[in-house]
Amino acid sequence: MRRLWSWRVRITIARMTEENIMLNHARVKLYFLLVLVVPFVLSGCDSGKKAEQKVSYSQDIIPILQRHCLECHVINGSGHQASGLDMSTYQGLMKGTKFGPVVKAGDSLSSTLVLLVEGKADPSIKMPHGDREALSTAEIKTLRQWIDQGAANN
Numbered sequence: 272m273r274r275l276w277s278w279r280v281r282i283t284i285a286r287m288t289e290e291n292i293m294l295n296h297a298r299v300k301l302y303f304l305l306v307l308v309v310p311f312v313l314s315g316c317d318s319g320k321k322a323e324q325k326v327s328y329s330q331d332i333i334p335i336l337q338r339h340c341l342e343c344h345v346i347n348g349s350g351h352q353a354s355g356l357d358m359s360t361y362q363g364l365m366k367g368t369k370f371g372p373v374v375k376a377g378d379s380l381s382s383t384l385v386l387l388v389e390g391k392a393d394p395s396i397k398m399p400h401g402d403r404e405a406l407s408t409a410e411i412k413t414l415r416q417w418i419d420q421g422a423a424n425n
C-alpha cells in the first residue's frame with residue numbers, strides 16, 4: 272500500500288514537472304519572439320525612415336562629383352572644353368552643357384546626367400568618360416534621390 276502511494280506521488284510529481292517544462296518552453300518561445308521580433312520590427316521602421324532622408328548637395332553629392340567627374344568637368348578641363356559642363360559649383364552643375372541643363376529637378380528619369388552615369392545613353396558618352404571606373408549603384412541611387420527631391424543647394 273505504501274509503495275503504491277509513493278509511486279502515485281512520483282508519477283504526479285513527474286507530471287507536474289513535465290507540465291512545468293512545457294510551460295517554460297512556451298515562456299522561452301514567447302521571450303524569443305519578443306527579443307527577436309520586436310527589434311526586427313523596430314529596425315524595419317527605422318530603415319523606412321532612412322530611405323526618406325533628405326540627400327544633401329554639400330555632404331552627399333559634392334563628394335561623388337569630386338571622385339568621378341571634377342577631374343574633367345572644371346573650368347578648362349577636357350569635359351568642360353568639350354561640352355561646356357562645369358560641375359565645380361552648384362550653379363555650374365544646374366546650368367548644364369552648352370546645349371542646356373543635364374539635371375531636371377524632381378525628375379531623375381529624364382535627367383541627362385543620370386542617363387549618362389547609368390550607361391543608358393550611347394556608350395561613347397558614358398560618364399565618367401574613357402576607362403574611368405563607373406559609379407557604384409549606391410552613388411547612382413544617391414544622385415537620383417537628390418534630383419527627385421528637387422536638386423536643392425542644401
Ligand code: HEC
Pocket residue numbers: 336339340341342343344349350351353354356368373383384387388395396398399400401403406
Ligand atoms: C576623363 C574625363 C571625364 C570625366 C572623368 C567625366 N567626363 Fe563628362 N565629359 C567628358 C567629355 C570629353 C565630354 C564631351 C562629350 C564627348 O565628347 O564625349 C563630356 C560630356 C559630358 C556631358 C554632356 C554629354 C552630352 O553631350 O550631352 C555630361 C552630362 C557629362 N559629361 C557628365 C559627367 C559626369 C556626371 C561625370 C562624373 C560621373 C563625368 N561627366 C565625368 C569628359 C569627362
